[in-house]
Amino acid sequence: MTHPTPGTPETPSGATRAPLAEGEAPESTPLERVKKAYDLVSDVVSPKTIGIVVAALAIIVAGLVGGWDTVEAVDKDVPTVEAGTPLATGPFEVTLLRAYSTDGIKPAIYPAQGKRYLVVVAAIKASGTEPQWANQLREVITLSAPGLDQKAIQPTVYRLSDGKIAGQAQPSMTTEVVCVWEQRSSAPIPPTAQLRVDQRSWRQSTLDGSFYWLDPDPIAVVHLPITQLDRP
Amino acid sequence: MIRASRETLLTILLIVAALAVGNVITARLPKADEVANLPFVHTAALGVPVTMRTGTFAVTKVDASPIVGTQLDTAVTGGLFLVLTVDVTASGEPLYPASDDLRIVASDGREFGGRPPVREVCGPAQPGLTLTCMLPVEITPDALAGSRLRLPAANRDIVGPGESEYAEIDLGISADAAAELAGRTTPILLAKPTVKGK
Amino acid sequence: MDADAPSVADEPATPRHATADRRWWDRNKLWLLLLAPLLALALAASGFRFARLYLPWNYTRPQVTAGTTLTFNQDWAYQAKLKGHRQATLTVVSVRTAESEDGRKAAPGAILYRIELEFSAAPDVLMEGCKVFLLGPDGTMYGRGSGTVDLPGAMPGFSLSCVPRDAPGPSIDAVHDVIKTSERERPATWRVVESIALPEGVKPTQVRVQWDPPDYALLGVGT
Numbered sequence: 001m002t003h004p005t006p007g008t009p010e011t012p013s014g015a016t017r018a019p020l021a022e023g024e025a026p027e028s029t030p031l032e033r034v035k036k037a038y039d040l041v042s043d044v045v046s047p048k049t050i051g052i053v054v055a056a057l058a059i060i061v062a063g064l065v066g067g068w069d070t071v072e073a074v075d076k077d078v079p080t081v082e083a084g085t086p087l088a089t090g091p092f093e094v095t096l097l098r099a100y101s102t103d104g105i106k107p108a109i110y111p112a113q114g115k116r117y118l119v120v121v122a123a124i125k126a127s128g129t130e131p132q133w134a135n136q137l138r139e140v141i142t143l144s145a146p147g148l149d150q151k152a153i154q155p156t157v158y159r160l161s162d163g164k165i166a167g168q169a170q171p172s173m174t175t176e177v178v179c180v181w182e183q184r185s186s187a188p189i190p191p192t193a194q195l196r197v198d199q200r201s202w203r204q205s206t207l208d209g210s211f212y213w214l215d216p217d218p219i220a221v222v223h224l225p226i227t228q229l230d231r232p
Numbered sequence: 233m234i235r236a237s238r239e240t241l242l243t244i245l246l247i248v249a250a251l252a253v254g255n256v257i258t259a260r261l262p263k264a265d266e267v268a269n270l271p272f273v274h275t276a277a278l279g280v281p282v283t284m285r286t287g288t289f290a291v292t293k294v295d296a297s298p299i300v301g302t303q304l305d306t307a308v309t310g311g312l313f314l315v316l317t318v319d320v321t322a323s324g325e326p327l328y329p330a331s332d333d334l335r336i337v338a339s340d341g342r343e344f345g346g347r348p349p350v351r352e353v354c355g356p357a358q359p360g361l362t363l364t365c366m367l368p369v370e371i372t373p374d375a376l377a378g379s380r381l382r383l384p385a386a387n388r389d390i391v392g393p394g395e396s397e398y399a400e401i402d403l404g405i406s407a408d409a410a411a412e413l414a415g416r417t418t419p420i421l422l423a424k425p426t427v428k429g430k
Numbered sequence: 431m432d433a434d435a436p437s438v439a440d441e442p443a444t445p446r447h448a449t450a451d452r453r454w455w456d457r458n459k460l461w462l463l464l465l466a467p468l469l470a471l472a473l474a475a476s477g478f479r480f481a482r483l484y485l486p487w488n489y490t491r492p493q494v495t496a497g498t499t500l501t502f503n504q505d506w507a508y509q510a511k512l513k514g515h516r517q518a519t520l521t522v523v524s525v526r527t528a529e530s531e532d533g534r535k536a537a538p539g540a541i542l543y544r545i546e547l548e549f550s551a552a553p554d555v556l557m558e559g560c561k562v563f564l565l566g567p568d569g570t571m572y573g574r575g576s577g578t579v580d581l582p583g584a585m586p587g588f589s590l591s592c593v594p595r596d597a598p599g600p601s602i603d604a605v606h607d608v609i610k611t612s613e614r615e616r617p618a619t620w621r622v623v624e625s626i627a628l629p630e631g632v633k634p635t636q637v638r639v640q641w642d643p644p645d646y647a648l649l650g651v652g653t
Contacts, residue, residue, distance in 0.1 A: 129341050130343045133346075159349060161308040162309075164305075164350065165349075168345070170311070170344050171342045171344070172342055172372055173371075176310070324570055325573070326572070326576055358573070358628075359629075360629035361537065427540065427576075428538075
């Protein structure tokens with residue numbers, strides 16, 4: 001690429017002009033001005049370099065205005081649904097029915113010092129064609145109440161028909177189950193049980209390649225009025 | 233800018249085409265994994281013994297009730313408990329049959345089973361001595377007709393691939409038999425596993 | 431390079447083909463040497479599928495004697511937390527048929543065998559948790575808890591006592607993950623009795639005793 005040597009400005013028509021007098025600015029088109037500016041730095045800066053610098057500036061400026069900040073998970077509005085609404089959670093279709101508080105219901109739920117039990121009755125039906133472990137309800141239902149031990153593995157799930165620990169829920173068959181949470185008896189009994197229901201997807205874990213119910217996604221909130229039982 | 237000559241361009245196109253063709257071929261050919269994981273299935277019918285690597289198994293009787301129990305415990309279901317009487321003769325070493333891993337498979341593909349709410353633990357079956365167990369399975373009445381038992385040769389190992397050998401035993405339940413079974417209400421007492429004399 | 435001008439100092443011409451090969455070996459010597467170890471590493475890295483073959487989770491190492499006495503040696507580990515060594519002398523005292531033993535008798539079609547063993551070990555050796563089997567002539571294993579009928583009114587023991595009840599010696603406290611030991615020191619030698627029902631017509635030919643995998647002991651039944 002050859003550059004026009006400074007000192008002989010050329011008008012578009014090709015005619016040369018008289019040399020500039022001192023202090024007199026040349027009349028040049030904007031394009032000529034840009035070209036002149038480029039000419040001054042063209043030995044250092046190539047189009048590629050300019051591209052890289054522009055991109056870097058764009059990244060930095062984006063960062064300055066918050067483009068690289070962690071995006072908070074969008075707290076979408078989770079709809080509140082009535083008790084008795086069937087909810088598709090992934091492993092089961094869950095219908096939350098009633099809630100109770102009690103100091104114990106023998107023989108399944110033994111009274112113990114300092115403990116109270118919050119009980120939710122639900123109907124579950126395994127989706128798909130295979131049995132699903134009923135205690136997977138722990139992964140799709142969350143109870144908010146004061147005095148619950150957040151680290152304990154809860155709730156414990158029993159069958160309503162015979163009080164046995166719930167094993168697997170069968171497909172196409174609705175089983176009524178009783179979910180029992182332990183609460184410190186020093187905490188107050190809430191007037192309603194606030195239950196958040198999540199939906200999960202059956203997918204391969206990126207950690208070990210096995211399939212699990214993963215990616216909890218809240219789909220509904222249910223408020224069940226709590227009836228106090230107190231039948232030790 | 234790379235000055236792509238005609239040769240370079242052609243080479244790139246050829247490589248891409250070869251990769252695409254290779255992709256299509258490998259997608260259609262059976263993979264070693266799929267072949268290695270093909271199950272070993274033995275088909276049989278009610279009353280017919282099936283021999284697998286862990287022993288010989290036969291389903292001798294089918295009963296049903298909404299209530300089953302042991303001496304200590306009773307379970308009730310809103311559906312039905314199908315109770316299978318199974319004869320197990322282990323071979324090679326003592327065996328606990330896969331009573332939690334077995335499934336009753338309905339004609340539409342639904343599978344029923346898993347750890348039942350009450351059970352009499354079936355096993356250990358001594359090699360050479362036939363052990364008779366009663367195994368309950370919770371099921372819906374509409375799944376009975378045409379159902380079959382899928383019994384794995386052994387319980388699932390904690391580590392390692394799932395069991396790949398099983399028996400598919402047709403329980404021989406016709407639509408009429410299914411209706412009759414569904415109507416039964418007498419509670420069934422699960423007997424302790426017993427050794428069948430010769 | 432001017433190929434047309436011969437010079438006295440020129441090397442005799444070598445075929446171009448051989449020259450190129452030699453240079454290839456030379457150029458890639460390091461990576462060629464590393465090829466074998468890297469391949470081995472790659473195979474090992476994909477070895478998770480074969481975990482059951484190389485991890486000691488099955489009983490694969492028998493210590494055998496045709497006689498009735500064996501000194502058994504193995505290392506044991508409890509999860510990743512505790513480990514130790516087990517050295518014991520095992521002796522088959524007798525293998526006899528019996529009408530009944532420990533509240534059980536043989537079921538119809540079976541014969542009950544009473545196996546008496548003598549164990550001898552230092553008092554600090556962990557000896558709990560053993561299993562005893564009888565082997566038939568074809569190698570079939572027969573174990574406890576099957577082929578027997580409880581005698582009416584009897585309370586049969588649930589599991590085999592591998593160590594004296596009143597002085598069991600060391601045992602693993604699974605709650606605290608430590609080895610605890612009994613107050614009374616275990617005697618240097620003690621007897622263990624097991625009963626196993628075999629199908630009629632099958633004679634036991636070996637006694638198998640095992641604790642943790644992969645080692646196990648095989649002894650003869652004696653006369």
